[in-house]
Amino acid sequence: MLNIQDVAIKYAAQPQSIVKNFSLHVAPGEICGIVGESGSGKTSIIRAVLGCLPGGGRGTDGDILFENQSLLANTPEQWRCLRGSEISLIFQDAGAMLNPIRTIGSQFVEYIRTHQAMPKKQAYALGLKMLERMQLPDGANIMRSYPFQLSGGQRQRVGIAMGMVFQPKLLLADEPTSALDVTTQAQIVRQMLQLRKQYGTAIVIVTHNIGLAAYMADKIVVMKKGCIEEQGNREQLQKTQSAYTRALLDAVPSLEGERYV
Numbered sequence: 001m002l003n004i005q006d007v008a009i010k011y012a013a014q015p016q017s018i019v020k021n022f023s024l025h026v027a028p029g030e031i032c033g034i035v036g037e038s039g040s041g042k043t044s045i046i047r048a049v050l051g052c053l054p055g056g057g058r059g060t061d062g063d064i065l066f067e068n069q070s071l072l073a074n075t076p077e078q079w080r081c082l083r084g085s086e087i088s089l090i091f092q093d094a095g096a097m098l099n100p101i102r103t104i105g106s107q108f109v110e111y112i113r114t115h116q117a118m119p120k121k122q123a124y125a126l127g128l129k130m131l132e133r134m135q136l137p138d139g140a141n142i143m144r145s146y147p148f149q150l151s152g153g154q155r156q157r158v159g160i161a162m163g164m165v166f167q168p169k170l171l172l173a174d175e176p177t178s179a180l181d182v183t184t185q186a187q188i189v190r191q192m193l194q195l196r197k198q199y200g201t202a203i204v205i206v207t208h209n210i211g212l213a214a215y216m217a218d219k220i221v222v223m224k225k226g227c228i229e230e231q232g233n234r235e236q237l238q239k240t241q242s243a244y245t246r247a248l249l250d251a252v253p254s255l256e257g258e259r260y261v
């Protein structure tokens with residue numbers, strides 16, 4: 001469904017491409033992890049897929065196909081139809097995209113109604129249902145709250161709930177658990193797996209924690225300085241010949257006392 005073919009990415013301020021020859025194929029319902037040290041180009045790849053590179057960034061080579069259509073030539077109108085409904089993005093800190101002086105409920109309802117015309121009441125009910133799916137049982141209370149009244153884990157669940165409202169075919173998650181404590185991280189990860197099971201959502205998760213990627217992902221891409229160092233499943237990476245991948249593996253903290261790599 002997502003086919004990234006030999007893509008290079010360049011920012012206006014940098015003379016060289018910061019990502020080169022990046023290719024990735026993601027099948028429906030597949031979970032793919034992109035790992036690598038800070039600055040290796042992970043966020044740039046995610047943003048290139050969604051057509052929202054900052055700083056004059058653009059794809060200079062290759063193609064990005066979503067359901068066999070190139071995304072590179074999309075008009076703003078085509079993006080508006082895709083984002084949020086077919087392809088969703090979850091940030092490291094979903095709280096940061098929430099307006100601090102408005103309740104979760106009013107923002108959630110507005111978000112739903114910008115994507116799909118429906119009465120406020122219906123949008124509210126839909127939002128509430130999604131909060132419950134994300135194990136936020138007292139949804140009505142969450143809806144009444146301001147972002148600062150929620151914990152980081154609760155805010156992140158709200159962000160994922162918003163991202164999943166329209167059951168996108170593809171969820172892009174950039175370090176979605178990095179700002180959270182280990183227990184909350186594990187819960188969020190389980191819920192993302194649950195969403196995949198329920199809706200068949202394909203997920204591309206960017207993380208610097210290769211252990212988390214190994215736990216979640218069917219396929220892992222290891223990035224180093226803008227290039228693919230190697231890719232494979234958990235078993236293949238365990239047998240890696242790459243000193244770089246080995247160092248990432250050795251640095252893995254455990255997820256709730258369990259190690260997956």
Ligand SMILES: Nc1ncnc2c1ncn2[C@@H]1O[C@H](COP(=O)(O)OP(=O)(O)O)[C@@H](O)[C@H]1O
Pocket residue numbers: 011012013014018036037038039040041042043044045054055
């Ligand atoms: N807005 C920008 N303008 C110029 N260069 C950028 C911009 N954003 C990121 N970069 C550069 O691109 C490279 C990769 O960054 P990034 O994709 O954020 O990596 P990662 O997410 O793996 O940490 C870095 O060298 C960074 O300096």
Ligand SMILES: [Mg+2]
Pocket residue numbers: 042043044
């Ligand atoms: Mg990043």
